[in-house]
Amino acid sequence: MLTLLFTVTTFTDTKKSKWPFSRRSTSKGKPQTCTVSDIEKYLSTAQIQDWRNLELQRYKDYSLAEFLQDQSSQVSASSDPQGFKRQETIWELFTSECVYFMDQLMVLKEVFSATLTNLQVTNCLTDIDSWRLFANLNELCLVSSGFLNSLLRVIKNMLEITEGGSPTLLDLLGKAFQESICHCLQTYCLNYSTALLYLDSLKPREDFGTYVKWCERSKQCRRLHLRDLLVAPLQRLTRYPLLLRNIAKRCQKEDEARGLELIAEQVDKSICDLEGKVKWLDNYQKVKQLRDALVWLPVWERDKRAFIPENLKHLLKAVTLDNLISHRSLLHEGKLVLTENAKLIDVYMFLFDEFLLITKMKRNKKRSVGPEQNPLKNLELDQMLKEGCTFTVLDQPISLDRLQLRNIDQLNASSSGLPHSFIVMHQNRYQQCIGAFILQAASEAVKRVWMSKIEGAVTALLKQDSQQTRVKSSSLWLESSQI
DSSP states (O other), X not given: OHHHXXXXXXXXXXXXXXXXXXXGSOGGGOOOOOOHHHHHHHHHHOOOOOOOOHXXXXXXXXXXXXXXXXXXXXXXXXTOXXXXXXXXXXXXXXXXXXXXXXXXXXXXXXXXXXXXXXXXXXXXXXXXXXXXXXXXXXXXXXXXXXXXXXXXXXXXXXXXXSXXXXXXXXXXXXXXXXXXXXXXXXXXXXXXXXXXXXXXXXXXXXXXHHHHHHHHTXXXXXXXXXXXXXXXXXXXXXXHHHHHHHHHHHOSSHXXXXXXXXXXHHHHHHHHHHHHHHHHHHHHHHHHHHHHHEEOOOHHHHXXXXXXXXXXXXXXXXXXXXXXXXXXXEEEEEEEEEEETTEEEEEEEEEESSEEEEEEEEOOTTSOOOTTSOTTSSOOHHXXXXXXXXXXXXXXXXXXXXXXXXXXXXXXXXXXXXXXXXXXXXXXXXXXXXXXXXXXXXXXHHHHHHHHHHHHHHHHHHHHHHHSOOOOOSTTSOTGGGO
16 A cells, blocks of 8 residues: 555655655666765764674783683693693684784774775765675684684683583684685685785775775774785684694694694695685686787788688688687796897787797777886786787797797807897697797896796696697687697
8 A cells, every 4th residue: 555655646746755765766867976075974973883802802912821810720830831831822823813803804894894884875885896805704704703712612621711511622623624714714815816906996086095094094903904904814824724733733642733733734735725726716817808808810911921802701701719718827928029020029928838829919009008117018917908908919829739949049149139039930740840930038037937938838738648638629729730
């Protein structure tokens, strides 16, 4: 009935609506915009929720002796020196986790994330993607809080402050690191590089800057910036193995020490696995950007001898090579100089796990480069792609199993006027040279790196082929291998 009355009122009397909440809709369908002054007005009255856990806050800065005194425990350094040292390593794990949880995770959550959420409720900064900045921050807070409370119960039980009812230290650490801590930290760390890039892209915005500066001025931040806090989970993950091994060294029981060492090894394995995933993700994102920036010329533009009448070009419909690099690993890339027709041409070379691409760079004139940057020197690939640079592939991909590398020694380099140079030879399946590229590096060290990377990639590919032949399921596999 309410819906019917609202509908009738809206259509019959739009000028004087009897329903105040109907005014929430914007006129003419235009979204409401929030200015910097609106953000400042909200922040002037905003308050940060107090998240302090009184028990954890009190123990965070305690030494083990102070904690024992507070709990009226009979355990002391004089009664059992070895046992006391072991308890100190466990206490270090607890207090460092308190600092991580109270002074870093919860600051991110309650000062930065919660403030952003509240601003978005008031239609400010609604286009900011909270996940891209903070990822699974809420999960990290829950896991760390649960781990701290469980660890405190175990510590009290070990010191005979409480009676039973809690798991052993080994059981707690094994379950915590296997089931929750490493898993949620991996999820966060995989998003970390994306978060930094997103943060950098938001820096020029005045409205976002106003929000960040207000948060960073909060006393809870302790003069730390948002970037400093975002890296805290990564640093915490890498510190866990050291803390666990410190406890293992002080264990008097061999089986407990071995169990703690196994947990530390599992955390190490998780870190190595994370590094592999980060490298894969970085390669995937870079290759995805590069795929759109590569230009593959048709045969009649690539080879001037290939004359094709206009009315016949449709018969040689260009086969797209856009997906050629989609699932490849980019091993090395950089700027070199190519000697072509007695001229020196700036090129950008890409070494993939199966082939080599030599490309000519073309910068987008619409995108300007700052005066302090030289558009043709010392620009990383990420920056070049960001600026809209395109890369036109010369000739064709050079398959690594059809590639021969020749060094130009200093004597020949000096006589020919080509310092720091080497030759890449492209051969067909009959070992006939069908292309030669003289490439010049910026220095002898850069040349050695390039030659080492190419030789290593060739060796790895040939070894892979000897163990398992690559599947040539498509005519798009590699042009040079079909010659």
